[in-house]
Amino acid sequence: MNEYYADLHIHIGRTKSGKAVKITGSKTLTLSNIIAHARDVKGLDIVGIIDCHSPEVLNELEELVAVGEITEHPDGGLKYGTLGILLGTELEINSEETSGLIHVLCFFPTLKKMRLFSEWLKLHLKNIHLSSQRVYVTGKELQKKTKDLDGLFIPAHVFTPFKSLYGKGVKRSLTEVFDPLLIDAIELGLSSDTSMAEQLAELNRYTFLTNSDAHSLAKIAREYQKIAMQEISFKEFSKALKKEDERMVKANYGLDPLLGKYHRTVCANCTAPFSGGGLCEECGHSRFIKGVADRISELKSTDHLLASRPPYIHQVPLEFIPGLGPKLLERLMDHFGTEMAVLHEVPLSALIETVPTKIAELIVKARSGELKVHAGGGGKYGKIIHL
Template identity: 30%
Template structure:
């Protein structure tokens, strides 16, 4: 058995809002630089994307796909939206089963679902699960806690949503705004494997693999993935890694237009309409989880650690002091680091501290500060990503607390300061 770094949810270039560079050869190369070994294809329901996959992937043995340069492994995956607008993450064994799944769902498409990256079906969660299973696939909720499209935005438990098919659900995807500690506050989640995936819309390594899973597999195949998700006693998932939930864009309750943050109590008082700009206030992932939280009990014994990550380019960005992560200065330093240490996950997680400092004291200092958790976060909300602030020393970390609180207070303008009557 070997461990593989796996990112199991992305989108292809034909889906809405996705980078035109999101094509197999680019994905394979960038995923390798990130340090991923297995990536899913995304969007196997989309006819043109499926054609692109068939042209660019080779099935090397039963259910194991590789790009032509044999850079990394791919597994077939799609995301489906149900009749409540909830998103489901689906894995399929091979092209013929993907075709079978397409044929069975086609007539339920709200649009021509052969031309959607993320098809919307006139079916509920239970019905979609049934078709997935019939087609030999695996299904679970995508970004389960996200407002609008996460399963917990409309249901109190996974079992309720999937009804008679609930016993076949083995995993839930945490999404960028949650982590294992938060999700395990709901006791009924203890029975599910957690997946941390990027849901990336672009192939660049500050997006792809920004969340990933380290999984023990005999080989990177669909069959082995299925075992890893289902057989929890074997502890096949050895690490979940991803953003600190505060970096996620739906972490706290906030307005979706001006991004002011609200306590759930204030949001209810304001009837979920922002008194400042009349935008809609969206309940944050944290507040939704705390609403449902029913246990302080420790996570189940098979739950792996959750490692909070910041993409390397974002760390370098703070080291060189520029606003844009794609700035030349950032990207050329990023390349230097990758040339020296092979891939990003190595640098963020595995390379010894001494070697990091020896290579580049300035940026290395920021990487080690991140590893030692000297990071403050301005939490995200309402669709606006949170922002990390890395502090080089413990003194700086302490002294920045107040400055950050001040910034945060500006975002929480209404928190406890005005009552409804004052508007």
């Protein structure tokens, strides 16, 4: 069995012609830039491009297949040299069953299936060209259509305060909106980890995924997973989510939840820590943004943690390391090839020969979760405070 690093939630910022797809995404976040950067700089083995429903993105993928730069695998998925590409889309649900907005990911095995899904979507949303659009069907209808086209259905960043399943999408349970049997995995999001998510007993049946939700090239692989599969294909990935035939997610690599933008509850006005109820002690404001930790505490239904869960490793992206600016990062890439190599393989002695000792030591400490952090909240990332 082989092991592959995968980040399965990467947005397209602009098409080849310059048309916006993810409006908040970087203009450099084009398909060609993503696949080259993910493979050659980040060192990933698999990426999920989750704006493939957009007609121009589909056209570009089909053109790359036609000229032989990308190939289609017989068991689903695409290959760009050594890099696997999974065809996905992110959509927003807001129907009578929901309490608030919910984002979900749908993946399909082939360009043909994604094209059929895109044609169907045109009938149910306002702008087929843009990312993360609201689809005017129920959650269960979207699940059924996804399954009719042999797709995978995964609720996205499920604890984020805005536009997520447990943020405001449901009051207590995913069964308010979805058929639990038609969910293939759960994406955790930046402000939670396995130990937090497992406090909800209804999630015990699902594989957890940790993805970047990248809106720029630099953010690719800030969260990712290691997956055991025979080879890179849609069929193998589907087996890994179901833990079939020794295929599985072997490890999740993600931010310490304290580094996430929404871990703690903060004042909506000044982002000072806020306990809820009453007024903010800093500015007197009454509104607050509920943090992921407090929301999970409200929903908690079990203390039982599954022994079979893969490890969740608190991985600190290189861009979070204090003092590691663009020039030093470029030096690391020149010496060691990819960020995956630096994060996982390069020994301390080799790092010290390339960057200042203090920074090298921080990189190594980040591997073992030894760095101390200050919690984030209200849309602001946490910070590393151990210097």
